[in-house]
Amino acid sequence: xxxxxxxxxxxxxxxxxxxxxxxxxxxxxxxxxxxxxxxxxxxxxxxxxxxxxxxxxxxxxxxxxxxxxxxxxxxxxxxxxxxxxxxxxxxxxxxxxxxxxxxxxxxxxxxxxxxxxxxxxxxxxxxxxxxxxxxxxxxxxxxxxxxxxxxxxxxxxxxxxxxxxxxxxxxxxxxxxxxxxxxxxxxx
Amino acid sequence: xxxxxxxxxxxxxxxxxxxxxxxxxxxxxxxxxxxxxxxxxxxxxxxxxxxxxxxxxxxxxxxxxxxxxxxxxxxxxxxxxxxxxxxxxxxxxxxxxxxxxxxxxxxxxxxxxxxxxxxxxxxxxxxxxxxxxxxxxxxxxxxxxxxxxxxxxxxxxxxxxxxxxxxxxxxxxxxxxxxxxxxxxxxx
DNA sequence: TACATATAGTATCGACTCGATACATATATT
DNA sequence: AATATATGTATCGAGTCGATACTATATGTA
Numbered sequence: 001x002x003x004x005x006x007x008x009x010x011x012x013x014x015x016x017x018x019x020x021x022x023x024x025x026x027x028x029x030x031x032x033x034x035x036x037x038x039x040x041x042x043x044x045x046x047x048x049x050x051x052x053x054x055x056x057x058x059x060x061x062x063x064x065x066x067x068x069x070x071x072x073x074x075x076x077x078x079x080x081x082x083x084x085x086x087x088x089x090x091x092x093x094x095x096x097x098x099x100x101x102x103x104x105x106x107x108x109x110x111x112x113x114x115x116x117x118x119x120x121x122x123x124x125x126x127x128x129x130x131x132x133x134x135x136x137x138x139x140x141x142x143x144x145x146x147x148x149x150x151x152x153x154x155x156x157x158x159x160x161x162x163x164x165x166x167x168x169x170x171x172x173x174x175x176x177x178x179x180x181x182x183x184x185x186x187x188x
Numbered sequence: 189x190x191x192x193x194x195x196x197x198x199x200x201x202x203x204x205x206x207x208x209x210x211x212x213x214x215x216x217x218x219x220x221x222x223x224x225x226x227x228x229x230x231x232x233x234x235x236x237x238x239x240x241x242x243x244x245x246x247x248x249x250x251x252x253x254x255x256x257x258x259x260x261x262x263x264x265x266x267x268x269x270x271x272x273x274x275x276x277x278x279x280x281x282x283x284x285x286x287x288x289x290x291x292x293x294x295x296x297x298x299x300x301x302x303x304x305x306x307x308x309x310x311x312x313x314x315x316x317x318x319x320x321x322x323x324x325x326x327x328x329x330x331x332x333x334x335x336x337x338x339x340x341x342x343x344x345x346x347x348x349x350x351x352x353x354x355x356x357x358x359x360x361x362x363x364x365x366x367x368x369x370x371x372x373x374x375x376x
Numbered sequence: 377t378a379c380a381t382a383t384a385g386t387a388t389c390g391a392c393t394c395g396a397t398a399c400a401t402a403t404a405t406t
Numbered sequence: 407a408a409t410a411t412a413t414g415t416a417t418c419g420a421g422t423c424g425a426t427a428c429t430a431t432a433t434g435t436a
Contacts, residue, residue: 001303001304001311002303002308002311002312002315003295003299003300003303003304003311004295005315006295006299006303006311006314006315006318007294007295007296007299008231009315009318009319009322010201010205010299010318011205011224011227012322012334013198013201013202013318013321013322013325014201014202014205014206015224015245015246015247016247016322016325016326016329016331017198017199017202018202018247019247019331022423022424026424031392031393033393033394036199036203039199043196050413050414051413051414051415052412052413052414057203058203059203059204059206059207060393060394060395061394061395061396062413062414062415063394063395063396063397063414063415063416063417064393064394064395065414066414066415066416067392067393067394067415067416068393068394070415071392086402086403086412086413087401087402087403087413088401088402088403088412088413088414089402089412089413089414090413090414106195107191107192107194107195108195110325110328110329111191111194111195111198111325112191113328114321114324114325114327114328115189115190115191115194115324116189116191117324117327117328118320118321118324120190122320123189123190123191123194124190125317125320126194126317126318126320126321127190127193127194127197128317129313129314129316129317129318130194130197130198130201130314130317131197132306132310132313132314133201133302133306133314134197134200134201134204136302136303136305136306137201137204137298137299137302138204139302139305140298140301140302140305141204141298143204143207146200210394210395214395219421219422221422221423238384238385239384239385239386240383240384240385248422248423248424249423249424249425250384250385250386251385251386251387251388251423251424251425251426252422252423252424253385254385254386254387255386255387255421255422255423256422256423258386259421274383274384274431274432275384275430275431275432276383276384276385276430276431276432277383277384277385277431278384278385
């Protein structure tokens with residue numbers, strides 16, 4: 001068992017990224033958790049850009065997330081739009097300014113520079129290893145996996161590679177299927 | 189370039205560990221950062237168990253770390269011992285209680301369970317990938333690598349595998365050479 | 377030796393995070 | 407219609423964190 005060895009690496013990685021994220025976010029008056037919320041909203045689909053989905057992804061309470069989002073809205077990095085069919089729900093959409101800030105902050109400079117020095121092969125190797133570790137952790141956890149449509153059990157692919165979500169009963173366009181979804185469920 | 193893909197994995201991993209760490213630490217009234225400080229002190233050598241070394245490792249300011257350590261001391265998880273030759277320096281030593289709490293908290297339950305399900309081969313593969321990524325990040329950063337003696341430039345190994353540190357001018361015992369050091373420098 | 381400078385560490389302040397609790401509103405269930 | 411459930415907000419207190427100012431010790435230099 002190399003659990004401790006692995007953990008030490010992961011924790012150190014955590015430290016470095018948090019430091020870098022704090023440093024970079026300070027440029028825009030943003031806290032690490034606020035950058036993470038913005039980042040999530042930039043990689044999730046339109047069914048998953050709600051406060052409750054952010055709550056599930058970040059693993060915080062909805063009250064805490066509500067405060068985070070309030071700050072981001074006040075700073076002009078996102079806007080809230082009421083759902084047309086369910087008036088309880090708001091959809092959070094990044095503003096042009098929010099997208100810009102995010103593009104300049106994430107991935108963080110330190111991480112980006114480190115990746116530049118890695119070969120394509122090494123990057124693939126690391127990506128695969130992280131994927132294995134992550135999926136394994138999610139399986140042992142009650143948290144939602146937040147996967148993409150292509151391997152979701154609710155997805156049925158038609159003849160022309162058209163994705164269709166059987167949970168939401170809607171076809172999905174090419175951009176949507178690449179984004180992560182809070183309703184994602186693994187194939188059985 | 190798969191920078192974004194890699195970053196997404198690492199950030200998600202961060203989330204999961206922070207959540208788990210917060211949950212577990214709450215059992216003992218400890219915050220994630222306090223567990224990290226305790227953890228560092230359990231894996232560093234006696235030259236590196238000072239407040240300033242914790243500061244460098246965690247990447248925070250010394251004032252912040254001072255507060256963290258004050259809490260840990262008050263809770264009875266560590267004790268401070270003045271250095272014999274330099275009165276400015278304190279050495280931080282975990283108490284029996286501190287060691288116990290740490291053993292029950294780190295690695296976090298979620299992470300430990302996930303590792304149990306991975307084969308020895310997979311663990312080796314992930315460990316190697318994380319090592320590559322981490323060393324690369326540290327190289328592009330001004331932060332100290334905090335390595336172990338065996339690959340440190342200050343180390344000169346004698347006939348009987350006896351480690352000797354040329355910076356501190358002291359021989360090191362078998363336990364010490366396995367611990368991380370704030371004075372560590374890569375071989376040239 | 378005297379004085380300047382550097383290093384290790386602490387104390388305090390204000391802005392911020394975060395969970396807990398209570399609450400408002402909308403939808404689902406019975 | 408009444409009740410339960412789900413989405414989201416407001417407020418509070420404990421705690422994090424960097425900035426600043428401070429003390430004490432060590433080191434370098436004239």
